[in-house]
Amino acid sequence: MELIDAIRGRRSIREYKPDPVPKEIIEDILEAGNWAPSAKNGHQWRFTVLTGKAKDDYNMMFRDHLNTFIKKHGRKEAGSAPWTLEIMEEAPVVVIVWNTNENGWITEEHSVAAAMQNICLRAYDLDLGSLWIGDVFYAYDETRKYFDKEWKLSGAITLGYPGTEGKIPKKKTLAEVAEFLE
């Protein structure tokens, strides 16, 4: 589809059909990530693609950890995480996103984010839905340990055939966020 339609049409999708996503399509989507700009061309993004049992097992670990957290700190402190976990359980694909953090620069995190946006746009282009997830941070250390990674955890992205069109978020106007100085 046209770039402008992809940018305007992409939504955060929180309901998914159970249909699996073919591997070639996932690869296509991740390839889009590889074409983001990056600090010193470092290509700091890495992906762990979870489907089937591997996804279920990870989600179970996350659920156990969340339950412990909630027992200790209360439900309110867990914010949107329990809901996010349900979405991760429903979606056929969960992509854990890492930042190799080669130099320890914040610009490397910006680079990974650029890749993640390419991924979300390309997913929408291929009639898939996606959700950019930060709530895996509730199990930050546990996720790194679980996958045995030295990298920083950037977040996760669900992928799947959307079960909903998604809500149009309320956006500030350009005048509210931009100033032109000459």
Added chain:
Amino acid sequence: MELSEAILGRRSCRSYNREKEVTKEQIREMLEYGIWAPSGTNSQPWRFTVLMGEKKAEFLEIMRKKIEEVKDNFTEQQLNIYNWSALSLEKGSAVILVWDSKKTWTSPQSIGACIQTFMLKAHDMGLGTLWVAAVHIAAEELAKMCNREGMELIAGVGVGYPSDKMIGKKGPPRLSVDEVAEFLG
């Protein structure tokens, strides 16, 4: 253009054609799309100061003055990068300073997504862009100049019409999906 064409075709542009100047309206159009990037809890932390003409010159002066002031703190290699960044930004028509107004844990990713989005739009419009982090060296002074005190300066993005040198430019080698992804099923 098609999304995939924009994603594959976008380059870091360091060579501009100044015979054509980018207009305010064009930059508005770029940013109108940039703000449709996702953001944590729809917080939309991004703020923009677009510098053109005299204000762009003032920005460069501030950046160069700061580099000179703090040069003893850096190696020659580092200083070269700062100076080269300033030079690269000088070459285009405008500089878009991007600020983080919320400074929460999701801000860096939201703003990264936003910058990539408006750079893709710029490419779609036949414009070149360059994402420069080195502006942070003069973050305090620039915040004062732009009345953005309290916000964090994330980047300066140069914009302009690309020179003919950029036609068909290949760009750096990319990793393959196999090199960045593992599939666990």
